[in-house]
Amino acid sequence: MVNKVKFDREKVIKKAGILFWQKGFSATSTRDLQTTVDMRPGSIYAAFGSKEGLYSEALKNYAEQLKTLLATHLSSSASILEGLHSFVQAVLEDSEPGCEICMLIKANAEFDYSQPLLKNLTNDLLQQFECYLTDIFDTAQKQNELATNHAPLEYARLFQIQFTGLRSYMHRSQSNTISNELVNMMFKLIKDF
Amino acid sequence: MVNKVKFDREKVIKKAGILFWQKGFSATSTRDLQTTVDMRPGSIYAAFGSKEGLYSEALKNYAEQLKTLLATHLSSSASILEGLHSFVQAVLEDSEPGCEICMLIKANAEFDYSQPLLKNLTNDLLQQFECYLTDIFDTAQKQNELATNHAPLEYARLFQIQFTGLRSYMHRSQSNTISNELVNMMFKLIKDF
DNA sequence: GTTGTTTTTGAGCACTCGCTCAAGTTAAAA
DNA sequence: TTTTAACTTGAGCGAGTGCTCAAAAACAAC
Numbered sequence A, B: 001m002v003n004k005v006k007f008d009r010e011k012v013i014k015k016a017g018i019l020f021w022q023k024g025f026s027a028t029s030t031r032d033l034q035t036t037v038d039m040r041p042g043s044i045y046a047a048f049g050s051k052e053g054l055y056s057e058a059l060k061n062y063a064e065q066l067k068t069l070l071a072t073h074l075s076s077s078a079s080i081l082e083g084l085h086s087f088v089q090a091v092l093e094d095s096e097p098g099c100e101i102c103m104l105i106k107a108n109a110e111f112d113y114s115q116p117l118l119k120n121l122t123n124d125l126l127q128q129f130e131c132y133l134t135d136i137f138d139t140a141q142k143q144n145e146l147a148t149n150h151a152p153l154e155y156a157r158l159f160q161i162q163f164t165g166l167r168s169y170m171h172r173s174q175s176n177t178i179s180n181e182l183v184n185m186m187f188k189l190i191k192d193f
Numbered sequence C: 001g002t003t004g005t006t007t008t009t010g011a012g013c014a015c016t017c018g019c020t021c022a023a024g025t026t027a028a029a030a
Numbered sequence D: 001t002t003t004t005a006a007c008t009t010g011a012g013c014g015a016g017t018g019c020t021c022a023a024a025a026a027c028a029a030c
Helices: A009-023 A030-037 A041-048 A051-075 A080-094 A103-110 A116-142 A152-172 A176-192 B009-023 B030-037 B041-048 B051-075 B080-094 B103-110 B116-142 B152-172 B176-192
Strands: none
Touching (some): A009 A030, A009 A051, A030 A041, A051 A103, A103 B152, A152 B103, A152 B152, B030 B041, B030 B051, B051 B103, B080 B116, B080 B176
C-alpha cells in the first residue's frame, strides 16, 4: 500500500452521527457535514459513497453503542433490573442538548418508503434491539427477578414503549427531578406488570 | 370587497397537513405542496406567508382536531376511562399510512432552536394537550374512577408517554392484534397506577 | 532524487430549493 | 359596458443542494 487515509474513520462517523442525530437526515446538508468532520466532499464520497451511506454508518454505530452501553450497565449491576434502571438513567442524564430522543426512534419517525434503504435499516436495527431486550427479560425471568405471567417479548415491548415515550417527553421538558420520577415510575410499572 | 378567494382555506390546510405529517417539515418541498393543494406559489404565499406559516396552520389544526376527537369520545362514553380507551383505539385504527406517529410528537422530534418559531409552537401545543389531559384525569378522580395516590398531572404524563411510545411502536410494526394488546396493557397500567 | 500509486482538494456542475412579482383573470360596483 | 380592486398565474431569481472530477499533494518503494 502506497498511501493511507489521513482521517480516523470511527471519529468521523461519530461526529457526523451527532450532527445527524441533532438535525435529522434531510435537514443536515453535506456542507454542514464537511465542516463538522473537517473533510472535503471528495474524501467523504470516496469513503462513504453518499450522504445516505454516511448516515447508515452513523446509525449502525449508534445502535452498536447503545447495545454496548446497556451491556456495560448489566454486567456492572447486581441484578438485571438494576442494570436496566441505571442504563435508562445514564442515557437520560448524559444526553447532549438536542439528542434527548433516541436516534433510532427519530429515524423511525423520519423515513417512509420513499427512502427504502434507510427505512429498512432503521427497522432492522430496532428489531435487533427488541430481540436483545427480549433475551434480557427472558434471563431475568429465569433468575426469578420478574413475574412470568407475561412473555419476555411483552416485557421488551413495554420497555421500548416507555423508553421511547419517556425520552420524547424529556426532550420537551428537561428537568432532572421529573426525569428521575418518571424513570422510577417506569420500573415500578415493569415490576408490577 | 371586490373579489373573493377561490380556494377552501380549511381544506388546503388539511391537505397540506397530511403531507407535512407524512414527510416532515424539511423533507416537504414547496412544489410537493403546490401539487397536493392545487395552488400556484403566488396564491400560497399570499395566503400563508411562507412554508413555515402554512406548516404552523397545519399543526395548530392537527392539535385542534386531536382535542376535538378526544372530546367526542369522552362525551359519547359511559366513563372517562372508557372514553380515553376508545379514543386511543380510534387514533391507532384510523391512522393513514405514514401517519401512525402523532404529528405533534414528530414535530417535537424534528425541530431544534434553529427553528424557534416552530419549536415554540410545538412546545405550546404539547403543553396545552397536557393541561387538557390533566383536567380530564382530575375529573376522573373526582368521579371516583381513578385512585388518588397520584396527582392528575402524573396520570397525564403516564398517558402521554404511553401514547407516544405506543404510536411510535405501531409505526414500525403495524398489526391490529398487537395494537389491541398494547392498548389494553396501557389502560391496565393506568388503572393499576 | 525519481517513480508510481493513493488520497486530498476545492472549483464548480446540474439541479432543486423557497419564494417573488409582473402580467393575466375575475367579478362586484358604477 | 366600463372601471377598479382583488385574486391567480407561472416564469424565473438567487441561493443552496448532493455530488463529481481533474489537478495537486502525500508518501512508500526503488
